[in-house]
Amino acid sequence: MNISNGVNRKNIPLIIALCIPVVMIIVLAVAIYLPGWGKKPAVNFVYITGSNVYDYGQSKYTVSGGYIKQNPAPATSTIPYYKPVNTEAKIFLYNVGDNTASELTFEQASQYRLDTGQFSKDGYKVERGSGSGDFLFGSGGQDYNSWFIKGHNRSKKLNLKLDSGDYYNMQFLGWVN
Amino acid sequence: MDTFNEEKKQQVLSELKSLSLAGGVTREEVLAIFSTEGLAQPEALSRHLNLAEVMYYIGGGIVFLGICVLSYQNWDNFSSFLRILITTGSFIAAFIVGALLYRYENLKKISQAFFLIAGCLAPLALTVLFKESGLETSTDSLLVLIYLILTTIFFGSLWFFRQTILLFFGIIFATALFHFIVNLIVGQNLLAGNAIKTWEYRFLVEGLTWGLIGFYFKDTSFKALSGVMYGFGCIAFLGSAMALGGWSPNQNAFWELIYPVLVFGIIFLSVYVKSKSFLVFGSLFLIGYILKLTGEYFSSGLGWPLALVLSGLAIMGVGYWAVKLNKKYFATS
Numbered sequence A: 001m002n003i004s005n006g007v008n009r010k011n012i013p014l015i016i017a018l019c020i021p022v023v024m025i026i027v028l029a030v031a032i033y034l035p036g037w038g039k040k041p042a043v044n045f046v047y048i049t050g051s052n053v054y055d056y057g058q059s060k061y062t063v064s065g066g067y068i069k070q071n072p073a074p075a076t077s078t079i080p081y082y083k084p085v086n087t088e089a090k091i092f093l094y095n096v097g098d099n100t101a102s103e104l105t106f107e108q109a110s111q112y113r114l115d116t117g118q119f120s121k122d123g124y125k126v127e128r129g130s131g132s133g134d135f136l137f138g139s140g141g142q143d144y145n146s147w148f149i150k151g152h153n154r155s156k157k158l159n160l161k162l163d164s165g166d167y168y169n170m171q172f173l174g175w176v177n
Numbered sequence B: 001m002d003t004f005n006e007e008k009k010q011q012v013l014s015e016l017k018s019l020s021l022a023g024g025v026t027r028e029e030v031l032a033i034f035s036t037e038g039l040a041q042p043e044a045l046s047r048h049l050n051l052a053e054v055m056y057y058i059g060g061g062i063v064f065l066g067i068c069v070l071s072y073q074n075w076d077n078f079s080s081f082l083r084i085l086i087t088t089g090s091f092i093a094a095f096i097v098g099a100l101l102y103r104y105e106n107l108k109k110i111s112q113a114f115f116l117i118a119g120c121l122a123p124l125a126l127t128v129l130f131k132e133s134g135l136e137t138s139t140d141s142l143l144v145l146i147y148l149i150l151t152t153i154f155f156g157s158l159w160f161f162r163q164t165i166l167l168f169f170g171i172i173f174a175t176a177l178f179h180f181i182v183n184l185i186v187g188q189n190l191l192a193g194n195a196i197k198t199w200e201y202r203f204l205v206e207g208l209t210w211g212l213i214g215f216y217f218k219d220t221s222f223k224a225l226s227g228v229m230y231g232f233g234c235i236a237f238l239g240s241a242m243a244l245g246g247w248s249p250n251q252n253a254f255w256e257l258i259y260p261v262l263v264f265g266i267i268f269l270s271v272y273v274k275s276k277s278f279l280v281f282g283s284l285f286l287i288g289y290i291l292k293l294t295g296e297y298f299s300s301g302l303g304w305p306l307a308l309v310l311s312g313l314a315i316m317g318v319g320y321w322a323v324k325l326n327k328k329y330f331a332t333s
Helices: A003-033 B003-021 B027-034 B051-077 B080-102 B105-132 B140-157 B164-186 B192-217 B223-245 B253-273 B276-301 B304-330
Strands: A045-049 A061-064 A067-070 A090-095 A100-104 A125-128 A147-151 A154-157 A171-176
Touching: A003 B164, A003 B192, A061 A171, B003 B027, B051 B080, B051 B105, B080 B105, B105 B140, B105 B164, B140 B164, B164 B192, B164 B223, B192 B223, B223 B253, B223 B276, B253 B276, B253 B304, B276 B304
Parallel strands: none
Antiparallel strands: A045 A090, A045 A171, A061 A067, A090 A100, A125 A147, A147 A154
16 A cells, blocks of 8 residues: 555545534435425414413413313402403414414304314415524524424414414414314 | 655565565565664654644634624724724735735744734634625525635635635535535424434534544545544434434434444444544443433333443443453554
């Protein structure tokens, strides 16, 4: 074995070491972008924003048997236990095609048959964004305060109408069947 | 060792080999040369930091700490210019001082301390510079740009200054660059559960990469980094492989079954690459694996106390075996 071959052989661990992260990046990019290529979410969903609870914590609107129903308000009590401070609950229909939310009355909402499963029939899920931010200043990033429709390794940012701009104040009710 | 000496050494070794094959020199005669007193100590021993170098690094660390405390206490009172001056300015100043000191043979080691300060300040320097320029530094694309610049600066400067500390920071920044490129690709595309998995895989990849880089460094002038790379590589590789195994009932059978192969592979590799880091971390992760399996599968069936007794005995066995390996292969290193 001559010296030049020896030098080349010595470099093999370094070459492999540098290739591994590059290969992972390429594989990850292909795995993320290929499965969702050309696919778009098609199933609309209904959500609630605002306070969906009466005093004492009972839910105002729930989904039962595939339809939204309004629970009766509990009897008033003199014991102060839990009193929500947020505004009245509002129901919205989200159209994933044109990315818009339109408000529904309870009567309108009760016309829709809802599937309360996490995933829609076409394999999408509504999920809050994960946090981002530089580690030095920890600004949190904007994505954590956004909602996304995710599926097939792709995501689309939702333009939800939320009560007082409070991004925590969103309750997914179900996919429209 | 410079190129001239390396070539000369290869030439001498080649001639010695030819002579030996021709029967002109015996093994005993060669070994007798090394038994002569006054010969230089093996480099494996002389590569350890001496007290002066340790003090330089501690001093450099304290200077960095001082700059951080000064910035933290007065950040809101500083103007944009002052913020950039104290971070970016200090980084540039430290780097230039390091570069100037490097020119003098007797001050080369002190230059490492200034490169240390520069390396610690570098991410802060660029982040502040971009932030004060009105850019949003929390986006992955800008973080990729920041670490691409830092990786280029520190690896590029190795061309002029053959300092291990620059290579060390170059590796750190390249690792951060890899992380932010992955973040950029993943974005919000994956569901939360799958996004966590990418973290486990990226540490697995980093562990493997660091280990291989450590192996490459062992025969170069940067051999001081070899042990560090082995140590961090082992922790990242075995830690992420264990995390990928998950926990019952959501365990991943493939990673749980392959884990003993990986951990024993690392322990046996410790003999081949002569690395105590592999032996120590391999043994520690083997103990961790025994405890994990005990907690996961045997705590309810056998009962927690009995499972603890069995895992304790297994850990004693691992400890005995690790000490035995250490005595056999590393007693003289």
